[in-house]
Amino acid sequence: NTDLEPLGWFAEEDDAQHALAVFATRIDQYHQQRDFPALNGTSRLSPHLRFGTLSIRAAIALASETSGPGASAWLNELIWREFYQQLLWHFPHAAETSFRSAYRQLPFPNRQDWFDAWREGRTGYPLVDAAMRQLRQTGWMHNRLRMVTASFLVKDLLIDWRWGERHFARWLMDFDLAANNGGWQWAASTGCDAQPWFRIFNPVTQSKRFDPDGQFIRQFVPELAPCSNKDIHAPWLSHRLPGHYPPPLVDHARQREEALTLFQQRP
CATH class of the missing domain: 1.25.40.80 (Serine Threonine Protein Phosphatase 5, Tetratricopeptide repeat)
Structure with missing residues (x-):
């Protein structure tokens, strides 16, 4: 207690x-x-x-x-x-590997420095960073943001979904093996009834749609508080990036193409 x-x-x-x-x-x-x-x-x-x-x-x-x-x-x-x-x-094998056999050998680059940036909330994408900081600070993450951050890790940073699953397992106070595993495999397109592998969330679009005034972002990424409601979703575009907030770790459009190429390498 x-x-x-x-x-x-x-x-x-x-x-x-x-x-x-x-x-x-x-x-x-x-x-x-x-x-x-x-x-x-x-x-x-x-x-x-x-x-x-x-x-x-x-x-x-x-x-x-x-x-x-x-x-x-x-x-x-x-x-x-x-x-x-x-x-x-x-299907207990899903606890350790992809439910769908075709996705078990995907050649994820798995860059450790990108993973560290993701888990610490410093990817340069405000909604992703706010969500990851919410997790670290409160032991909980909003459900919509669990999907957004998972999609970003797998399909923008090209990191194996199991890395993210383990991170959530460590920090989520409501951790449930089945729900956590199922949610991650849904986002990674490797599970049963998962989203199609070519469906990739745009973190800026998600931010504008679900945190239009930047209220949630300002709560967990206070260094972006001075940004306007328009600029807070992609502050690097305004050329007035706050000094303590990083530029984008990756270019979403480029990484989307990389992800599509990676998933097409399945057997």
Whole structure:
């Protein structure tokens, strides 16, 4: 309890029930707010599900008893969680290697210096860096940003998804092997029912769409606070890059082509 309280988490069953009740008051907006990290739009219940202070049955009961698109969207997320648990049970090899055999020998360059920059939140892409710093500072990361940072590691930095999976396993307070593995393999296009290998998130586009005013970025990358709402998503383009913030580690357009070439080398 002592270690969790400064992070805003309380590991008691009563706290879990209270958190569930609080989420019930805003579940109607879940489908509209869940992708925006600056908003309190997600359930924030994953640590309770991970530690067993909240049962999945209680979560599903709330989603099932509440009508509307918000509850339906949340129920779909809970179903994904169960899907990944069933997947790992029936295909345990996915815990160690790519679910799809065609992607097990991809020649990732795996640059250690790029990986270090990614995990420390200094890639030069503000939304990615804010998300990685959120993880280190709070033990949690917004779900949309888990997809963005995973896609960036694998398809911009060309680093094996398992490196990122292990990093998340170390830092996520809500770490769940099946969910973490399933999410990483989805983003890396190596898993069951994963996104197509040619689908690659543009980190600047994601930033403009899901943190349009830069509110989340300013919270975790304070050195970018002076930037305008327009410039904060790609500050290097304004030619007024703050002195303590790095330029982009890579060029997204160039790395996208490299990623497409890499994935085409599968058997």
